[in-house]
Amino acid sequence: MAAQDGRVTYPAVASVSDAPLTVRGVTVSYGEKPAVFSVDASFPAKAMSAIIGPNGAGKSTLLKASLGVIPRLSGEVHVFGQPIEQARDRIAYVPQRASVDWDFPTTVVDVVQMGLYRKIGLLRRLSGQMKAWALECLDRVGMADFADRQIGQLSGGQQQRVFLARALAQDADLYLLDEPFAGVDAATERAIIDVLELLKAGGKALVSVHHDLSTVREYFDHVFLINVRRIAEGPVETAFTTENLQATYGGRLAATHLDELSLARGV
Amino acid sequence: MGADFVQFSLTPLLIGVLAAIACALPGNFLILRRQALIGDAISHVVLPGIVVAFIITGTISAIPMLIGAAGAAVVAVILIEAVKRLGRIEPGAAMGVVFTSMFAGGVLILEQTDTSKVHIDVEHALMGNLESLIWFRAEGWHSLLDPAALATLPHELPRIAIVCAIVVVLTLVFWRWLKIATFDEGFAQVLGIPVSALGFGLVVTAAVAAVAAFDAVGSIIVIAMFICPPAAARLMTNSLEHQIWWSVAFATLSAILGYVFAGYGPLWLGATNAVSAAGMIATASGIILGLACLFGPHRMRIGVGKEPLG
Numbered sequence: 001m002a003a004q005d006g007r008v009t010y011p012a013v014a015s016v017s018d019a020p021l022t023v024r025g026v027t028v029s030y031g032e033k034p035a036v037f038s039v040d041a042s043f044p045a046k047a048m049s050a051i052i053g054p055n056g057a058g059k060s061t062l063l064k065a066s067l068g069v070i071p072r073l074s075g076e077v078h079v080f081g082q083p084i085e086q087a088r089d090r091i092a093y094v095p096q097r098a099s100v101d102w103d104f105p106t107t108v109v110d111v112v113q114m115g116l117y118r119k120i121g122l123l124r125r126l127s128g129q130m131k132a133w134a135l136e137c138l139d140r141v142g143m144a145d146f147a148d149r150q151i152g153q154l155s156g157g158q159q160q161r162v163f164l165a166r167a168l169a170q171d172a173d174l175y176l177l178d179e180p181f182a183g184v185d186a187a188t189e190r191a192i193i194d195v196l197e198l199l200k201a202g203g204k205a206l207v208s209v210h211h212d213l214s215t216v217r218e219y220f221d222h223v224f225l226i227n228v229r230r231i232a233e234g235p236v237e238t239a240f241t242t243e244n245l246q247a248t249y250g251g252r253l254a255a256t257h258l259d260e261l262s263l264a265r266g267v
Numbered sequence: 268m269g270a271d272f273v274q275f276s277l278t279p280l281l282i283g284v285l286a287a288i289a290c291a292l293p294g295n296f297l298i299l300r301r302q303a304l305i306g307d308a309i310s311h312v313v314l315p316g317i318v319v320a321f322i323i324t325g326t327i328s329a330i331p332m333l334i335g336a337a338g339a340a341v342v343a344v345i346l347i348e349a350v351k352r353l354g355r356i357e358p359g360a361a362m363g364v365v366f367t368s369m370f371a372g373g374v375l376i377l378e379q380t381d382t383s384k385v386h387i388d389v390e391h392a393l394m395g396n397l398e399s400l401i402w403f404r405a406e407g408w409h410s411l412l413d414p415a416a417l418a419t420l421p422h423e424l425p426r427i428a429i430v431c432a433i434v435v436v437l438t439l440v441f442w443r444w445l446k447i448a449t450f451d452e453g454f455a456q457v458l459g460i461p462v463s464a465l466g467f468g469l470v471v472t473a474a475v476a477a478v479a480a481f482d483a484v485g486s487i488i489v490i491a492m493f494i495c496p497p498a499a500a501r502l503m504t505n506s507l508e509h510q511i512w513w514s515v516a517f518a519t520l521s522a523i524l525g526y527v528f529a530g531y532g533p534l535w536l537g538a539t540n541a542v543s544a545a546g547m548i549a550t551a552s553g554i555i556l557g558l559a560c561l562f563g564p565h566r567m568r569i570g571v572g573k574e575p576l577g
Binding site: 064067068069085088091093095099100101104105106107111114117118120122123150152166 | 299440441442443444446447449450451452453454456457458459460501504505506507509510
């Protein structure tokens with residue numbers, strides 16, 4: 001599978017697999033220039049996958065376009081072998097913390113309950129069981145004591161935990177996270193990674209947009225490298241290499257930095 | 268509070284209150300979506316549509332007015348795009364130009380049209396005709412039970428009552444969707460909620476409320492009621508549910524206080540004539556907003572002063 005230039009490249013997915021998330025030929029454009037161009041990707045089951053690339057490389061765009069949050073010019077997205085529209089019950093989503101207005105008049109537990117809105121529909125009342133479930137999800141991210149707080153009173157790390165709790169409330173099989181560690185304190189990062197590890201241990205698939213190269217080896221099993229186009233994908237051991245990073249980041253990463261990342265940790 | 272009240276004040280008061288509530292309810296979501304000026308825009312843009320609909324049909328009944336207003340909205344969207352592309356100016360400025368021009372155009376057409384048979388003129392467009400909506404056949408509270416008298420209620424009352432009821436029902440039914448899509452549109456989309464259709468529905472609902480209210484109370488109230496009661500309500504609470512109730516209470520209070528002050532305020536001050544009820548209702552809502560800004564318990568923006576997000 002290793003091509004001559006050393007990059008690990010996989011053939012484009014030929015048929016729809018039962019992989020948790022498969023995208024084919026996804027192209028997104030914000031103007032004349034494509035932000036994501038004809039990307040194929042497949043993310044494995046029971047694993048934590050990272051989408052990696054420099055700023056403006058289309059990491060978040062790929063995630064959001066896959067989910068239909070922003071429109072795709074072209075491309076297909078399958079979740080566990082089904083078109084994504086038919087698999088919404090199996091997806092949980094943690095958007096970027098900064099994408100919402102935290103002055104919105106609502107409480108922490110209210111936000112977590114939003115993860116149940118698909119299940120309960122428009123008019124059904126929230127059962128006691130569901131309320132207890134929402135609190136349990138808050139507890140799993142260590143935010144049970146904050147249930148009745150106004151969301152604007154939370155720190156950045158606490159906001160991120162609330163978003164994670166909302167995704168937990170969705171009780172899905174595939175978790176998609178957009179920069180879950182961006183701007184959070186170390187304790188929160190640890191708490192989040194613990195929750196994600198537990199999900200993985202429970203057989204869930206996780207795909208996360210990630211920007212901190214120094215933690216990739218520690219946190220993730222699988223990487224997808226993108227810079228508008230797909231650069232490489234595969235298990236961290238084989239795909240998270242100096243060559244692939246160089247190809248992804250171009251001159252933006254110093255050579256010493258690259259060596260430190262991929263070699264010093266003993267590949 | 269006897270026969271005179273029922274005959275002269277009951278219907279204008281009810282119409283004022285219902286119009287205020289019908290506009291304030293969608294206003295809550297428009298404000299939270301940073302679209303507060305859409306209410307303003309709607310009330311400007313619909314004027315030429317209503318006038319043209321009147322010229323064509325010769326009546327001011329509900330359906331032609333709504334169609335005219337919808338047509339005007341479409342024209343406005345096309346014009347905004349055209350100004351944006353041809354003039355190469357920013358969207359905000361393009362909207363400002365189009366809204367104001369269309370409103371001015373509506374006023375001009377109105378002036379040139381023979382509308383002597385019905386009460387539609389420039390003044391009416393701005394301030395409505397709340398004071399003239401008198402229930403002639405009413406002889407007292409018992410008239411509320413008299414079918415013959417009820418049949419002569421000003422037609423504006425049932426119209427705005429129906430629209431207000433529709434707005435209330437839509438708000439209740441789509442509550443969860445509106446809440447999640449207003450707070451976190453991307454997440455709502457992932458849940459499978461049709462957020463674009465919902466946003467469009469919200470604007471259409473606001474437009475229907477605006478057109479229905481427009482006939483009775485004029486565009487000044489419409490603009491004020493979309494923004495002032497919900498904005499004041501936001502300063503009173505940190506819960507969306509409570510905010511809605513506060514906005515309904517403030518809308519009601521504005522309508523009642525405004526109507527009473529317009530009728531009696533000048534007399535108390537020694538003047539001889541009453542002032543426009545519509546103007547006074549809008550003013551009352553502005554004063555309530557001002558008081559909420561000064562004394563509302565949640566007037567501090569919560570997130571301000573903390574680390575910037577992202």
